[in-house]
Every structure is written in structure tokens, then in C-alpha cells.
Amino acid sequence: MTRLLAVDWGTSSLRGALIDAGGRVLEDRHFARGILTVAAGGFPDVFESSFGDWMTPGTLCLIAGMAGSRQGWREAPYCACPAGLADIATHLEWVEPGRIATVPGVSIERRGVPDVMRGEETQVFGALLLLGLADARLVLPGTHSKWVDVRDRRINHFSTWMTGEFYALLRQHSILARTLPAADPAHDAGAFDQGVEHALHSQGLLHTAFSVRTLSLFERMPADALPSYLSGLVIGEELKAQALDHGDTVVVMGTESLTARYEQALAHLGVSARRVGDGATWRGLRAIADTVATA
Amino acid sequence: MTRLLAVDWGTSSLRGALIDAGGRVLEDRHFARGILTVAAGGFPDVFESSFGDWMTPGTLCLIAGMAGSRQGWREAPYCACPAGLADIATHLEWVEPGRIATVPGVSIERRGVPDVMRGEETQVFGALLLLGLADARLVLPGTHSKWVDVRDRRINHFSTWMTGEFYALLRQHSILARTLPAADPAHDAGAFDQGVEHALHSQGLLHTAFSVRTLSLFERMPADALPSYLSGLVIGEELKAQALDHGDTVVVMGTESLTARYEQALAHLGVSARRVGDGATWRGLRAIADTVATA
Numbered sequence: 001m002t003r004l005l006a007v008d009w010g011t012s013s014l015r016g017a018l019i020d021a022g023g024r025v026l027e028d029r030h031f032a033r034g035i036l037t038v039a040a041g042g043f044p045d046v047f048e049s050s051f052g053d054w055m056t057p058g059t060l061c062l063i064a065g066m067a068g069s070r071q072g073w074r075e076a077p078y079c080a081c082p083a084g085l086a087d088i089a090t091h092l093e094w095v096e097p098g099r100i101a102t103v104p105g106v107s108i109e110r111r112g113v114p115d116v117m118r119g120e121e122t123q124v125f126g127a128l129l130l131l132g133l134a135d136a137r138l139v140l141p142g143t144h145s146k147w148v149d150v151r152d153r154r155i156n157h158f159s160t161w162m163t164g165e166f167y168a169l170l171r172q173h174s175i176l177a178r179t180l181p182a183a184d185p186a187h188d189a190g191a192f193d194q195g196v197e198h199a200l201h202s203q204g205l206l207h208t209a210f211s212v213r214t215l216s217l218f219e220r221m222p223a224d225a226l227p228s229y230l231s232g233l234v235i236g237e238e239l240k241a242q243a244l245d246h247g248d249t250v251v252v253m254g255t256e257s258l259t260a261r262y263e264q265a266l267a268h269l270g271v272s273a274r275r276v277g278d279g280a281t282w283r284g285l286r287a288i289a290d291t292v293a294t295a
Numbered sequence: 296m297t298r299l300l301a302v303d304w305g306t307s308s309l310r311g312a313l314i315d316a317g318g319r320v321l322e323d324r325h326f327a328r329g330i331l332t333v334a335a336g337g338f339p340d341v342f343e344s345s346f347g348d349w350m351t352p353g354t355l356c357l358i359a360g361m362a363g364s365r366q367g368w369r370e371a372p373y374c375a376c377p378a379g380l381a382d383i384a385t386h387l388e389w390v391e392p393g394r395i396a397t398v399p400g401v402s403i404e405r406r407g408v409p410d411v412m413r414g415e416e417t418q419v420f421g422a423l424l425l426l427g428l429a430d431a432r433l434v435l436p437g438t439h440s441k442w443v444d445v446r447d448r449r450i451n452h453f454s455t456w457m458t459g460e461f462y463a464l465l466r467q468h469s470i471l472a473r474t475l476p477a478a479d480p481a482h483d484a485g486a487f488d489q490g491v492e493h494a495l496h497s498q499g500l501l502h503t504a505f506s507v508r509t510l511s512l513f514e515r516m517p518a519d520a521l522p523s524y525l526s527g528l529v530i531g532e533e534l535k536a537q538a539l540d541h542g543d544t545v546v547v548m549g550t551e552s553l554t555a556r557y558e559q560a561l562a563h564l565g566v567s568a569r570r571v572g573d574g575a576t577w578r579g580l581r582a583i584a585d586t587v588a589t590a
Binding site for chain 2: 091111112114115116144159160161162163165166169170171172174175198201203204205206207209210211214215217218219234237240241257
């Protein structure tokens with residue numbers, strides 16, 4: 001059980017935490033140095049200036065997220081599903097053997113079409129440990145939401161949903177943008193619920209999105225309520241496709257405001273949301289490090 | 296039976312045709328003077344300069360399209376479904392009584408959510424007359440596709456699908472734009488078919504759209520084929536929601552290239568496409584004029 005430098009190096013941010021053998025976070029740091037800001041060949045210098053002083057002899061560094069992609073520091077090819085902690089740990093890509101490694105993402109293929117995630121797998125494994133679960137259904141809402149099925153501690157299945165991005169496209173670039181207020185008004189829970197209900201009982205977002213325009217045209221909804229209504233439409237569309245049953249529980253891991261919206265939307269289906277505390281990524285990386293150490 | 300000046304005045308273009316009592320088009324004109332180019336109060340002048348010389352005594356002018364909207368020349372409020380030619384003809388909005396009128400659009404409401412169309416109703420009535428049909432299922436593909444159900448010559452039901460606009464948003468403004476070639480390559484029928492199939496057998500566009508990225512990432516499809524694949528995804532998504540049965544026939548009214556794509560996509564469902572010749576709007580306006588004349 002070594003001292004661990006756990007790093008989450010994504011597209012737009014770089015976070016690191018120094019974690020002792022018992023899993024305690026001693027210190028953490030955050031930098032606006034996502035991989036998009038790093039030139040080819042520039043990763044060692046950014047790493048050294050950010051965390052060099054923590055890399056004392058015997059410290060292991062594991063890096064989750066897009067730093068392990070083709071555009072990152074060192075590509076760690078995707079592990080195919082089903083994938084558990086041990087599968088991830090045996091497929092680390094060593095930048096410096098025994099010292100610094102990138103963590104692979106996970107891939108799946110259905111009917112000849114692949115799907116991928118990178119970074120979320122570590123969050124998921126950490127969440128399972130924090131919650132003490134071996135089987136779970138999880139959603140990580142965001143620009144590209146991930147729905148993940150875990151069976152016996154392994155990621156059995158997952159899928160990507162471009163829900164946050166569709167919202168932003170419709171909000172900013174579609175004909176609906178003319179109807180919506182330029183600045184974001186406060187969240188309107190009633191309008192959000194109307195959007196979720198309409199999505200759950202209609203034939204698809206290509207059709208329901210147009211209702212943002214007609215509800216405005218017929219003065220059925222004030223302009224300030226329309227962004228929340230649209231948010232309900234896209235999130236409801238995502239939930240509708242998940243084949244959830246009344247009484248199910250879903251683990252929701254996102255920002256506070258998004259988690260609250262998903263909780264509100266899931267309630268329409270009689271599904272409970274379970275939250276995870278902070279530190280899922282750190283907990284996941286600590287567990288991968290422990291697996292490496294005992295292998 | 297009077298001489299008719301039939302006008303189709305839409306958002307981005309202005310077309311007019313001079314039609315004799317027998318329905319023969321004597322002459323037609325086209326101007327880049329859609330209603331978006333006309334300042335408030337400017338409609339009479341644009342009309343006069345475009346068609347004034349055709350408005351000899353006894354000539355009736357009927358104007359379909361967005362010129363009849365709130366932002367147009369004279370608002371003709373929507374007729375509620377079910378709506379037939381006679382309903383439209385009795386709700387014309389007269390700019391000059393007995394001489395110039397705008398044609399109302401059609402509206403419908405389900406579960407408190409309205410839907411609208413304006414201009415397409417006239418095309419639909421014209422198509423029914425050109426094809427000799429009293430009952431039909433029609434699609435008018437485009438930026439906002441319309442699906443229309445006609446029973447006994449009346450528009451019984453319709454719905455709007457933002458299919459063309461979603462394609463453009465994903466093509467130009469989404470993360471997928473980075474993967475797609477900047478210029479549009481030639482239509483790739485095989486990739487289009489793959490997109491349609493994936494949409495028909497998957498859980499929704501929020502999910503399937505991401506496959507444009509992963510197919511590229513895993514080098515399963517060349518970049519030049521991706522725009523056609525994406526087109527297949529969005530059109531397939533639209534068709535999937537229409538509850539079509541094997542053996543059905545759908546009347547398709549669009550540009551040549553879009554009509555061909557819908558025909559290709561409908562074939563995946565065992566549905567036949569029936570085309571309509573040119574002049575559906577002129578035929579529809581002639582029929583409305585005849586209804587007015589005999590009322």
C-alpha cells in the first residue's frame with residue numbers, strides 16, 4: 001500500500017489529490033490545464049510543475065480521464081465490457097514503469113456500433129465502494145450523460161446520451177433560441193415538470209422540441225419558464241429510453257443542480273435517486289492502486 | 296370562376312402564378328422577397344411591384360404561407376383540425392374584400408400542447424387533388440417536416456418534426472462537427488442506410504448521434520461517409536416514431552434530393568413512397584378560389 005497521487009486529467013481541467021495508504025486525502029490541487037490547453041509533448045512539464053513536489057520516492061501516480069486518450073499524454077486503449085477494477089488495473093499504460101500510469105477507459109459494442117467512456121469508469125468504481133454496492137444502475141448526467149449497469153462489481157453495459165449538448169444546441173443555435181430569453185432565468189420547477197411529462201408521453205424530441213415554439217406562440221408559457229421546460233424535455237427524453245421500472249433506484253452522480261433535476265425527473269417514473277458523496281474518483285483510483293500493489 | 300393570382304409568400308421566398316379559370320398556369324414569377332426581408336408596413340409595396348400588373352379588374356389574389364402570420368402582411372388565424380378546403384375558404388383574411396386575401400394555417404392541440412403549420416395545408420390540398428385521393432398519409436420533409444393525416448379530404452391530424460434543423464445543428468455546431476468534413480461530400484447511400492437501420496433499432500437520437508463520433512474514432516467509417524450516416528440517423532428517427540406498417544404508402548412532397556432520401560429510408564420499413572408533380576400549391580389555391588366563388 002503505497003502513497004498515491006491520484007489525478008483526474010480531463011478535457012478542460014486538471015485535478016490531483018495526495019492520498020495516504022489508508023485512503024485519506026492529505027491535500028488536493030486544481031488547475032485550469034485540461035488536455036486541450038496542453039501542446040503535444042507538453043504533458044511532462046505540466047505534470048512536473050503541477051505535482052512534481054508530491055512525487056517523492058515510492059509515490060505511485062495514476063491518471064484517469066482524457067490524458068489517457070489518443071490526444072492525451074499516453075494512450076491507454078479502452079477495456080472492453082464487462083470490465084471490473086482488476087481489468088482496469090491490468091491494462092494501465094505506464095508512462096514511467098511502476099511510477100506513473102494512465103488509466104484505460106471502457107468500450108462496448110452493439111450491432112457494430114462502439115460506445116466509449118474515459119474517466120467515468122473510475123468514478124463508477126469509486127461510487128460502488130463509497131456506497132457498498134456490487135450491483136447498480138448509475139447515471140452521470142452532463143454534456144454527454146453516461147448510463148452504466150454494474151453487475152457483481154463489473155461494468156456490464158453502458159451508453160452515452162448527448163443530452164446536455166442537445167440542450168445547448170437548441171438553447172443557443174436553433175430557431176427556439178429566438179423565443180428563449182438571452183440570459184438564463186432561475187430554474188422553474190413547474191415548467192421543468194411539464195417538459196418531463198410531455199417527453200414521457202410523446203413520440204420523440206424531434207417533435208416535442210417544437211412545442212417550445214408553439215407554447216410561446218399561443219402564450220401558454222412565459223418566456224422565462226421556457227428554458228426549464230426545454231431542460232425537462234431533453235432529460236425526460238433521456239429517461240424515457242432507459243426502460244426504468246417503478247420502484248427502481250438509480251445512483252445519480254453530477255453537479256448539485258443537475259443531480260437535483262434528474263432526481264425531480266426520475267420521480268415522474270416512480271424511480272428513486274441515490275446520491276454519492278464527494279471523492280468518488282479518488283476512491284476509485286485508490287482501489288486501482290491497491291489492486292496493482294497486491295497483484 | 297375568376298382569374299386567380301396564386302401567391303406562396305414564405306419566410307425566405309415569394310412566388311406567384313397567374314392561373315386561368317380552368318386551372319392552367321399562364322405565367323409565374325419568383326422573388327427573393329420572403330417576409331423576413333419586408334419591413335412592417337412594406338407588404339403592399341412589395342406586392343404591387345411584384346404582381347401589380349397582373350391584378351386587372353376581376354382577378355382574385357390568394358396568398359398562402361407566412362404572409363398570413365402575425366409577422367406577415369395580414370394575420371389569418373389558424374383553423375383548428377379537422378380542417379378541409381371549405382374551412383380554409385371560409386376563414387380567409389381579406390386585405391381588400393373580394394380581391395386580396397391571406398390563407399389561414401392549421402392548428403391542432405394534444406394534451407395542452409399546440410402544433411401549427413402554415414402554407415403546407417395548401418400544398419396538401421393541392422396534392423390530394425393532383426393524385427385524386429380522399430384519404431392519405433403525407434410527409435413534407437424539410438427543416439421542420441410535417442406529417443399529415445387526411446381523412447375524407449380533411450386534415451385530421453398533423454405533427455411537426457425538427458429533423459432538418461437537428462441535422463444542421465449537429466452538422467455545424469455540435470462536437471460531431473469536428474469529425475465531419477467541412478464541405479458536404481456526395482450522398483453515400485450505403486452510409487445513409489446504416490444510419491437509418493441504427494436509428495430504427497436503437498433507443499433514440501440523443502444516444503445514436505454519439506455513434507458518428509465513435510465510428511470515426513474506431514475508424515469504422517470514412518469521414519466522407521459520416522454526413523450521409525448522420526442524415527440517415529435523423530430521418531430514421533423521424534420515421535420510427537410514425538407507427539408505419541409494412542405495405543403502407545406515404546405521399547412524399549419535398550425537394551428532389553430529400554424526397555429520394557425519404558423514399559430510400561421508407562423502404563427499410565417496407566413502406567412505399569408516392570410522389571406528387573409540381574404545382575401542388577397552385578392547385579390548392581385554385582381549389583380554394585373555386586370554393587370562394589361558389590360560396
